[in-house]
Amino acid sequence: MGKRILVFDPQITGHHSEYLDHIISYLLEDTSGDEYYFIVHPSIEEKLPGLIKVANLKTHLHFEYLSTGQDQELAGKGLIRRSFLEHKMLEHYAREFKIDHAILLYLNTLQIALPFRKRAYTVSGILFFQYYRMTKTTMLQKLKYFRKELTMKWLVGSRGLQSIYVLNDQESVDYFNSRFNTKAFKLLDDPIPDLVPLKDFDIRSHYSIPSSNKILLHIGSLGSRKGTYEILETVEHLRKASSYGFTFLFVGKFSNEQERNEFSNKLDETESSPSLQVIWEEDFVSNNKMKSLFDQCDMVLTPYKFTEGSSGIIGHAAKAKKPIIVPNRSLLFEIGNKYGISVPVESITYKDLTNCITNFFSKMNHSKNIGDLTYPNTESFSKLLLGGKCAK
Template structure:
């Protein structure tokens, strides 16, 4: 395939959480705005009309962009799988079916991690090229500074993921594997697996709509963003990997005099065990540290609301427990010139340090998080705003879409 304008490209992404809908929207808007003559067919979640009506509306502006919602029984094939191997095969079967029926030239798997097992199976090759985005590359997993048992288990995980990657690479239809936001990992993977299929992909930083004065929003009316405190914000999916447990422990360890100078904002939908645990932990925190201004909204906020919150806050909290993947949080923080507290390890730590986006710590330690928060109270200059803007300029939504649709390696 040569990447000419009349290629028919299948975009396969049946999920809606996190970055999924945002990434799909970037591709649709890019294609509609350019009218390259290329045909784009998206295979997406059954409830796409309800969950992302703007994407569907944008697609209707071009006769070359089609949105195909999975049928409920097709979605059940994925969701009903009892294990990841079954899910992998179910997804790949849908890719093969849609790719064949739509007669595409190329398929882009918007998240190929689960599909690695099925991609390596000795099945009949498909008659189209396959590309995909690989998240959380194993070469970024840091096994140092752990107990002997944890270090051993960590290396076993890296070995397993090395094997998964080798297995996936058996598929001769694979042309390009995009590594999100990590040119170093892409180069390392090329060397380890002696193949040129790995290439970096910019993690897009969109520009959210915001009000003229972020402090005039609903949250300001509720008195959430007072000027006499330093405000810390954790947003997005509130789950274990985001460091919510360590953050709550850090907040409980604050001295009352330090807590009285801070506002802590937890804005996002709790996930998994935190759906029930988080409300209880917040009530406990209110009891033990009544001087801390604690603001919790257990729902996904709109882009406008999040833009208001980031503009109003002083420090973004990003104490990731797994650091080998990219982070949309640090991109949004950089766009708003808001410094972050993040991990010192992995890709996230490397990006924070390279672009001077804030400070890095041992994010697995509640004491380290607590000390960082105390040290930053009242600080006026954290990070480098010019470097923050450089980070954003290198990761525009158009750069992301162009790399996937136009710049075939």
């Protein structure tokens, strides 16, 4: 008799739908006898309509969608409150489906509540923004680091914890396993899927972008931590600093309504002209359109305000062979440098971003040929996350 495995991911922004796409696609041909229960946001049906339709025909794949009430209960909650609310949902579905193992696609939220309960099932999860690489210059930063280390120590001691997957960072994996005397931490390479661009899509005609403009793409979940405001501030300064024409293309949504409104207001106040455009498509676009945007832009902007986190955007930029602005001395820089596409910015300010962009294009820098590199694929990602088993 097979196991009953629960995949828990109540969020939909950013990487969430992409990871679910990889896992569900991988499990379509699974013949192990295991049963999989996906607890997911209802918007996943809109994001992956064809895949979900096919998956619903498979007797070993089951989908439970958060109700409007559950989604509203989680919305806007602080980290601690949300952690216990999500844990309550996890326990509810674990009992209902009598699961043997739970895979948490975003462990960061649940890591606070998990140690409070003993459980009959085992747990694995993906850890984003691990703290090992955090800047520890100020006293406040040191206190934050210490708090995160205590939280991690408590999590590692949790009953039933099986694996903690760290994205793209073997150095952090080695540190955590040594620091906490465990083998629970494992490297999980962020997959770079082979996407197909939209047929006959032309980015310039679609957005009415002049042929002479350099297109700077900022895509995904938008917000203050992603340097979104600083990018917008850069517009006026580029007008004076460069003879090139630029189009800043923002594609994505804010998870925080207050930040969304603040950005919208600043966007209305920003002067846009043919030689210096600002365009915002407030949507999470399809994978095919996303592929087209990466292929046809001139530069990708990820001036994120964290040194410890990874991002799937790096992989898409690498596949498209596009230069990408990343914070210097960060995990993002190291990953991008491996692919030869990193353009480091010293600090996340409009001044440094302006200098970074103008210097790059004035010197006509080019990324090295990265066509022969090997990229992590979605099958190896799914296989490891599901416990090392091969579905096919």
